[in-house]
Amino acid sequence: MxxxxxxxxxxxxxxxxxxxxxxxxxxxxxxxxxxxxxxxxxxxxxxxxxxxxxxxxxxxxxxxxxxxxxxxxxxxxxxxxxxxxxxxxxxxxxxxxxxxxxxxxxxxxxxxxxxxxxxxxVHYSECYSFGDDIHPVMKVLNEQRHLSCKEIHPHNMDMCEEQIEKQEKVLRTIENQAPIYNELKRRGQKLMSNPNAPSFLEREIKKLDETWKDTNTKAQERISLLNFTMKDWEGYEKQRQEIYTPIEALEEQFKTYKRIYDPKKGSDWLERKKKKVTEFKKTGLEIYEVITKCFKTIVGLAGEDKREFMEKEIVEIDERKNIIDKVDKTLAELTEFNKS
Missing domain, CATH: 1.20.58 (Methane Monooxygenase Hydroxylase; Chain G, domain 1)
Structure with a gap:
């Protein structure tokens, strides 16, 4: 003993x-x-x-x-x-x-x-396990956030449509992480309710929440931008073709302008011509306004290096649109002639 x-x-x-x-x-x-x-x-x-x-x-x-x-x-x-x-x-x-x-x-x-x-x-072991479990989710979220933030420069409709498909895939990937994120958030809140919760746990939960929200925000902003740009592309392509209808009508009208020496006939003739011009001019200017607005959006995403190439189409429209000024000037001259 x-x-x-x-x-x-x-x-x-x-x-x-x-x-x-x-x-x-x-x-x-x-x-x-x-x-x-x-x-x-x-x-x-x-x-x-x-x-x-x-x-x-x-x-x-x-x-x-x-x-x-x-x-x-x-x-x-x-x-x-x-x-x-x-x-x-x-x-x-x-x-x-x-x-x-x-x-x-x-x-x-x-x-x-x-x-x-x-x-x-036991509690700290669960906290470390929680930290290990959020890493795969954080990795996926960071990858999708990078894809939503990296620079893209689609300079035609096909490229824009391709980018939309890619971004929709990003959104599906993020959506697939939602159940895992919600479960981790529930676990994190339960662990935080313990008075012995370590300080690093709060940081991990905060980082997970911020990454989730930021990734979703960036992804939604990107898809909204692409959808808006695609809509402008469609409007641009459609209006770019339609603007030639009123322009060509004005060009045909311009060819018929002439001096009429009879004041009464000249006045009636000018009124008919001005009425037609007003309709064509109004339609043409409205279409042109839509074109320039859409072009501003699409060239902004396409990048400045593509501006010169894309502006060639706008320059062609501007040159054809000069017919409006010619018509206005000629009608003003004929009106003065008819008064004299």
Whole structure:
């Protein structure tokens, strides 16, 4: 019995590590655990195995029962033979009993803090697992955000349509991540409700939320821009062909202009011509306004390096549109002639 008491049972390595951390910073055992667990340098397996092993050892009923039995035997043995012992032996026995009582007290004292630390280990392990699980989602979201932000310069309808198809694929990819994101958000909120939640957990959740919102915003902005541009392309191509109808009508009218020397006939003739010109001119200018508005949008996305190439079509329309000024000028001259 004396040999047992003089031989200190080895302390679990995990406890030594925790005590060192606590001792260096004047912390208690639970505080040392908290500091150790909160460090991102420790991986999930490193958190799980030592502490769980330690807690299993401390929870063994046989260990506590054996210590209690040894104390009872020592007490009984000391009482039975105490009369035959010398003063020195009595002192040794008392000292050994005191050591055993201290060991029992130490065991009992470790149980509470260690179980508390085990609870923190489980929670921190779940937090690290959460951090590991969001990385694949973050990777997908960052990739889709990059695709939604990278420069594109479609300079015709086919290219614009191709970009729309690509962006719709991006949106489908993001949509497929929605169930995973919602589940991770639920897990994160549950983990954050624990008062022992580590500070890095809040950062991870915030980063996930911001990335999700930003990726969705960028993707929606890109598809809206492309759809709007595609609509302008369609309007541009359609109106670019339709504008020639009123322009050609004005050109035909211009060919018929002549001086009429009879004031009455000349006045009636001019009124008919002006009425026709007003209709053709109004239609032509409205179409031209739509063309220039659409062109401004599509050339803005196509890029400045494509502007000169694309403006050739506008230059051709501008040259044909000059017929409006010619008609106005000629009709004004004929009106003055008819008045004189």
């Amino acid at each position: 004396g040999c047992f008491l003089k031989t200190r049972a080895p302390v679990h390595p995990a406890v030594n590590g925790y005590r060192v951390l606590a001792g260096r910073r004047s912390r208690s055992l639970p505080e040392g655990f908290t500091f150790w667990l909160a460090s991102k340098a420790y991986s999930r397996p490193l958190l799980d195995h030592p502490c769980k092993s330690l807690c299993r050892d401390l929870e063994k009923e046989a260990t506590k029962s054996w210590l209690d039995m040894m104390l009872d035997k020592l007490s009984a043995h000391s009482n039975d033979n105490e009369d035959n012992l010398s003063g020195r032996d009595k002192a040794v026995k008392a000292q050994e009993k005191k050591k055993l009582e201290a060991m029992i007290e130490r065991h009992s004292g470790l149980m509470g803090p260690t179980m508390e630390a085990q609870s923190k280990v």
